[in-house]
Amino acid sequence: MYYGDPTPEQLSAWRSSLDAFLSAIHRVGEPYPVLAEYPIFDLERADFLVVGRRRAMVVECKGWSNPKRVNDYSVEVDGGLSADPCYQLKNYVNKLRYFHSAASKLEFDGVVYTYRTHAYHDDCRVVSDSEELAACLGGLGEPGGDEEVRELLEGRMVINDSLVKLVEKHKNQLIRGAAKILLDEGYGLSSEQLEVVERVLGSLAKREKKTYLVRGVSGSGKTLVALTLLLEAVSRGYKALLGYKNNRLLNTLRTALRTSVKGVDPSALIVFYSTGPQAGFRGLGEQNFPADKYGEIDLAIYDEAQRMTEDVIELSSRRANVTVYFYDDQQLLVGNEAGTRTNFLKYLEHPQEITLSAPFRAPKSYVDSLRSLLEGGSFTPGDYDFEVFDDILSMLDALRGKANSGAKVALICAFTESDGDRKNPKSPKNLRIGYPLQSGFDLYKGLNLEVRWLMDEKNQYPKYWMGALDPLEYCASVYGAQGLEADYVGVVWGRDLILREEGWTVNPEVITDTVGGKHSLKTIAKQDTQKAVELLKNRYYVMLSRGIRGTYVFFEDPETLHQIRRRQLQPKP
Incomplete structure (x- = not known):
């Protein structure tokens, strides 16, 4: 099930593993279907998946001669580090158990087959000769048939819990060892993600002065890795801080993590890296950061670092012995945000670059x-549950149905039509879907709808993303969605980014976003149409990639809907 051009090293490893595996499967005496290089999300592939009628077994084959265990998730092989086979196996098996649609019919198990050594032992099942592996596979019972294979080939892997919900559930245990707790819940790290953790923790152990620059696409697990790094570093006795600019995401994570374990409250380790003039430039990457309060910092982690200005990039690099930046330069939202690869390389001293290429969400x-x-270009949602609705009521009804069936849903709206008013929750400026809107837009007249902006960053937003508020009575802006997720997300595509025969353009008159002052989208849209279009594309990229299982969209501009359907949107199969 491998798609692409394998390297010579991959081909050699496959031949070796396949020969070793076949010598065992031929001893079983039962015609078990076998899926090779079985994909786990889009992150990794299990070597072999042997299919029984009620059970399926992952077989991870390792042809190493003398692996040496380094820690819970790494081994040293031939002078380099690789993912620990048992960690890898548990990661695959737990993801299949928790997230695969076939888990309702098949019980998943696994075994590591070290066919060239007897020296590796761990707390998972490990066998080292073909007879032992044959005995394990024979325990699957009756071989699977076409139905079971079809379930595995046509089924989907879908995350059941959001990261915020998982963190809240296990906050008392995470401070003692985040990697293992997350592994047991199906949130084990991929090889790409483990590389970040290994290299950073290695630099801390060696007391190196290092900077890491980690670029990850939307949904690639940047926040998962950032949190894991923070908690793993603290559990090892290092002084670490995790910085954000987004107060909505910061407060949500703080709320989810708030606890006290041996006198340590991990939520207090999440700080602003940028506050701006309203808080006296006291962020971790600003000139008035209270360094005396924290003392020497071993590790500074900056998540959503694309939102940094150039000044913050430069100052943030001086705060700790080891520094890690997580960024996606396709998520710039405001005109003065400068967190691009070019600017990081301009201000950071010899950063080690790592890429998280595969999305997890x-x-x-x-x-x-x-x-x-x-x-x-063209758009093919494939098996992902993407749907466009002709009217807002149908989309809200569909989301309500998902919520009633136990799914976590959220609503995200374009920052248009109404300003929002923090001081007065009942202000007409807080009405985003309903009538009358501040802008005079009357699309929702007579529909008896009242959906308001989330305005309280410290209380409303954490409650909303942790499931304590009715998700369809409120909506978030892009600022309240970045870094967060839900099972199903409804997106109200506003009249700001509109599509016409000649292409994308911007309608500045409906934009109400003044975040950033002279650098705000509202200001830029009136001065530089092309830059405003690019920022709006980034915003819709963020909003449309928050859904774990599906995304539903309603367009407030009928012509944009028509153009997308006529030119690009391919219907779901």
């Missing part, structure tokens, strides 16, 4: 196709 094919749509 939604299928890679959907994320890639979404970017294609925004750039004027």
Whole structure:
């Protein structure tokens, strides 16, 4: 099930593993179907998946001669580090158990087959000769048939819990060892993600002065890795801080993590890296950061670092011995945000670059196709549950149905039509879907709808993303959605980014976003149409990639809907 051009090293490893595996499967005496290089999300592939009628077994084959265990998730092989086979196996098996649609019919198990050594032992099942592996496979019972194979080939892997919900559930245990807790819940790290953790923790252990620059596409697990790094570093006795600019995401994570374990409250380790003049430039990457309060910092982690200005990039690099930036330069939202690769390389001293290339939240094919749509290309959502609605009531009814069936849903709206008013929750400026709107837009007249902006960053937003508020009585802006997720997300595509025969353009009159002052979208839209279009594409990229299982869209501009359907949107099969 491998798609692409394998390297000579991959081909050699496959031949070796296949020969070793076949010598065992031939001993079983039962015609078990076998799926090779079985994909786990779009992140990794299990070597073999042997299919029984009621059970399926992952077989991870390792041809290493003398692996040496380094820690819970790494081994040293031939002078380099690789993912620990048992960690890898548990990661695959737990993802299949928790997230695969076939888990309702098949019980998943696994075994590591070290066919060239007897020296590797761990707390998972490990066998080292073909007879032992044959005995394990024979325990699957009756071989699977076409139905079971079809379930595995045509089924989907879908995350059941959001990261915020998982963190809240296990906050008392995470401070003692985040990687293992997350692994047990199906949130084990991929090889790409483990590389980040390994290299950063290695630099801390060696007391190196290092900077890491980690670029990840939307949904690639940047926040998961950032949180894991923070908690793993603290559990090892290092002083670490995790910085954000987004107060909505910061407060949501703080709320989810708030606890006290051995006198440590991990939520207090999440800080602003940029506050601006309203808080006296006291962020971790600003000139008035209270360094005396924290003392020497071993590790500074900056998530959503694309939102940094150039000044913040430069200052943030001086705060700790080891520094890590997580960024996606396709998620710039405001005119003065400068967190691009070019600017990081301009200000950071010899950063080590790492890429997280595979999305974890939604299928890679959907994320890639979404970017294609925004750039004027074709759009094929594939198996991902993407649907466009002709009217707002139908979309809200569909989301309500998902919520009633136990799914977590959220509503995200374009920052248009109404300003929002923090001081007065009942202000007409807080009405986003309903009538009358501040802008005079009367699309929702007579529908008896009242959906208001979320305005309280410290209380409303954490409650909303943690499921404590009715998700369809409120809506978030792009600022309240970046870094967060839900099972199903409804997106109200506003009249700001509109599509016409000649292509994308911007309608500045409906934009109400003044975040950033002279650098705000509202200001830029009146001065530089092309830059405003690019920022709006980034915003819709963020909003349309928050859904784990599906995304539903309603267009407030009928002509944009018509153009997308006529030119690009391919119907779901």
